[in-house]
Amino acid sequence: MRGTLFIVAAPSGAGKSSIVNAVLARDPNIALSISFTSRAPRPGERHAEHYHFVTADGFQSMVGAGDFFEHALVHGDWKGTARQSVEPQLNAGRDVLLEIDWQGARQVRAKVPDAISVFILPPSRAALEERMRKRGQDTEAVMQQRLLAARDEMSHYGEFDYLVVNEDFEAAVAEMCAIFTASRLRRDPQIARHSRLITALLADEPSWPAN
Secondary structure (H helix, E strand, O other): OOOOEEEEEOOOOOOHHHHHHHHHHHOOOEEEEOOEEOOOOOOOOOEOOOEEEOOHHHHHHHHHOOOEEEEEEEOOEEEEEEHHHOHHHHHOOOEEEEEOOHHHHHHHHHHOOOOEEEEEEOOOHHHHHHHHHHHOOOOHHHHHHHHHHHHHHHOOHHHOOEEEEOOOHHHHHHHHHHHHHHHHOOHHHHHHHOHHHHHHHOOOOOOOOOO
């Protein structure tokens, strides 16, 4: 059976990556698609682990070749998901998680209407700014730009299936895991997963065990 595509989006600083990494550590049945980006690595980021880092020209060459499942301009840099990171794994029955922004999520939903989407919100604007500043990775100008963009990003929460408020980290991780578990228990995936069992249970002349 085909795997499920999960989308997780959030404004910068909401804790999306930390939550996703914690969920992946608990759920070995989900593969994370590593995005491509045209921006330079931040301190501590490693190629092919956090992102596939490419030049802006290299990114545009991939766009022209039709290599991307989705791509968008985010905070002045290009980000995108390669087709080969998604489609082969879904076709092989593996669940795939995309950690992307709302623009990319909109493109993905148009291609995969049954994708499960989750949006992460901060508990307050003050908490969002505090988390951004704690990272210490951006100049003040970039920080202000990200704060201004955050409100617009959060205004797209209504396009997603689920909302998780990251006030308590462990609670947010547990809620995300619950979403993934519940999605696997939906009727149609369960019918595909347990078709032989259902057929046997509904057979015209079932062989019931003797009392």
